[in-house]
């Protein structure tokens with residue numbers, strides 16, 4: 001506990017977080033708010049406790065609570081504050097909260113992994129890097145909480161009736177949320193401040209366990225928030241008029257909960273990797289010594305590796321989410337992929353293309369670290385070519401239906417030549433190939449500096465090439481067959497065998513590689529730090545694109561509810577109930593991204609500052 | 620510092636490119652505004668107006684063309700449905716109650732699974748469950764008049780005789796709802812009482828007269844708490860006060876704004 005007391009900054013942060021937590025506890029429990037909550041409940045007799053008068057009626061079932069239907073609001077039920085566009089305000093605050101939350105959830109996940117790797121390999125560098133990461137996340141944590149509190153307040157100010165309705169259903173979970181948040185803070189602080197005190201032997205294991213707990217608690221926290229969000233998209237546990245049946249678990253475990261849980265979890269890891277990568281890139285660029293350069297190069301590489309590893313399964317999780325949206329409501333699904341939002345997915349494709357290309361580009365540049373890589377450089381241009389082609393196919397507009405009336409005006413035509421590339425099987429095929437080729441980049445990078453010594457090396461190579469080719473053929477045939485020669489309505493399910501083929505390639509590829517390169521000869525020492533400066537910009541591109549993409553997807557998630565607070569149950573009747581244009585959304589997202597980046601820079605600057613003090617102090 | 624500026628400029632340029640792409644490269648589509656309740660003056664409406672209303676709903680609020688369009692092949696085209704409806708009614712797979720073409724079309728809208736067009740059912744249900752939502756409910760929520768207008772329009776699409784009549788009577792509901800939507804919510808408890816005519820049945824104040832149809836509410840706060848009062852308005856038939864018949868309207872929950880209800884409850888709780 002000593003170090004905690006010694007550090008003033010830590011105290012300050014603790015106090016700040018404590019305040020926010022207190023505030024969050026007070027808000028749902030405090031004056032006025034919960035008042036409405038219980039007021040809103042209508043006790044059909046037998047309730048016991050408070051409304052004793054109501055109990056008198058005859059024949060009421062004991063203990064049953066009846067809830068009112070979702071309120072029908074009028075434009076004038078929405079408070080306004082002149083000069084503030086309430087939707088944009090809530091939108092930005094929510095998105096900033098999400099960005100920080102994603103970052104704060106992700107960093108401990110891979111800090112934990114890196115710490116474990118460090119323990120297993122006894123390589124001090126890992127431990128040092130893990131510590132540096134967690135330091136960054138601790139300030140970010142307070143900021144997450146501040147935005148969370150701000151989000152709660154702004155929702156209550158601008159959308160009071162909506163919040164009352166949500167509180168009616170989820171009130172109890174708000175309190176749990178605050179408690180878990182408290183637990184997470186505790187874990188995080190012990191994890192961070194106890195790092196050096198629990199460095200060796202059994203204590204290190206304890207430390208790792210706290211890291212594990214931290215992640216468990218953090219993920220639980222996210223599951224709660226996801227429940228509220230998905231309830232708004234696919235409400236369950238309420239009837240058609242919004243009357244809550246009393247079972248909160250039903251409302252939590254709604255149709256889209258798990259698909260979003262998975263997609264967000266993976267995306268968060270990839271996102272955290274990309275932000276830390278950008279941090280390392282910046283440190284690399286401003287490094288003055290060779291040693292520092294080597295350290296940050298290696299850090300950037302590791303962060304990028306984690307980002308790519310999480311990026312690869314992400315499209316699959318995305319398609320699962322989409323499939324579940326269709327399953328929940330065909331109308332919502334078509335609104336998502338075939339309506340006005342079809343164009344939004346073109347923007348998404350550009351962003352994802354940028355992610356894949358920059359990640360690959362970084363790997364290719366990384367080959368300069370080793371002398372053995374020259375053997376592979378000629379192949380890179382082909383990989384690059386294939387990825388660009390796949391990207392273009394993905395980029396090809398899906399069905400170009402706009403609004404129903406525009407469709408009518410167009411006579412139902414869509415692009416005659418590109419049309420066939422715009423359908424789902426073609427895109428699935430492209431995504432799978434893109435992933436396989438990114439994996440190939442990674443394999444080449446991995447073996448760039450090594451020469452296998454096992455006797456079956458050429459056989460192993462042959463098998464790998466065989467699997468690779470077979471999978472490609474399989475994916476192509478499946479894509480072409482389902483896409484163009486069956487007469488069924490396309491099903492997202494048709495992509496399952498393609499995904500299986502891709503996963504096969506990755507798993508088999510890694511397994512064979514690991515065995516084949518056991519005890520392999522190194523061509524020359526890996527030269528960490530020998531990276532061109534431009535390669536670091538790939539890391540920035542990755543981080544900026546990821547942030548922007550998340551903002552965009554946050555918009556889509558919320559926009560496909562259209563003019564509903566809670567889809568089909570509670571209508572949004574505010575002046576802002578309309579769907580804005582994509583250009584407008586892009587601008588709001590950009591403003592958010594810039595605010596986010598500015599705060600992140602501030603956080604890094606803070607951690608840089610504290611690092612400085614420490615060394616001076618030690619001297 | 621040089622690096623810092625370079626990195627910031629690089630990032631801003633990337634963001635700027637994304638904005639330019641999203642705002643200028645892809646076609647600028649303004650999404651349709653949220654559907655509004657139409658003001659329907661049915662007494663004046665001719666069949667042409669009625670069909671025009673149907674077409675408007677078909678393309679707009681009803682979002683029919685979202686699924687029923689020639690591009691995505693997710694739902695059958697409706698140009699000939701009014702013609703094939705006769706065969707549908709004789710099909711052994713038909714499970715509905717309709718007898719005539721117009722009834723069949725109407726039923727297709729509110730109970731889509733009564734007959735599921737071949738090949739369009741929800742996957743795995745062997746064409747017994749329709750993926751089409753009940754368009755009188757949920758996100759689409761057409762009212763009675765709108766439903767019949769769409770049926771009439773589908774008959775026009777198919778070029779058959781239009782057998783639907785303009786429903787003069789029921790439509791009042793839709794019109795009334797609209798009127799209320801335009802009204803400002805009441806700001807004082809007295810205004811709320813007046814707006815909803817509570818004193819037509821209740822004695823509301825010490826000095827007020829007692830119409831005798833409902834219980835005296837001038838001292839209600841002494842007897843009942845807020846929870847009870849709120850429920851008495853939102854769901855009056857949950858409990859019936861002794862000595863009175865259940866005649867209080869149960870429509871206030873749909874008419875009142877949340878704010879008005881709150882005002883009223885506060886006010887009554889204070890009447891001691």
Ligand code: HEM
Nearest residue numbers: 098102260264267314315318319322352549550553554557
């Ligand atoms: C490589 C491919 C993909 C990447 C990198 C990616 C990335 C992301 C990210 C970063 C988020 C924000 C997560 C969060 O807010 O916590 C997100 C959310 C979302 N994604 Fe993806 N995604 C991918 C594929 C897809 C696909 C293919 C779809 C559907 C067609 C999709 C649909 C969605 C939706 C609807 C959301 C909103 C859900 C939410 O806010 O959590 N994604 N995606």
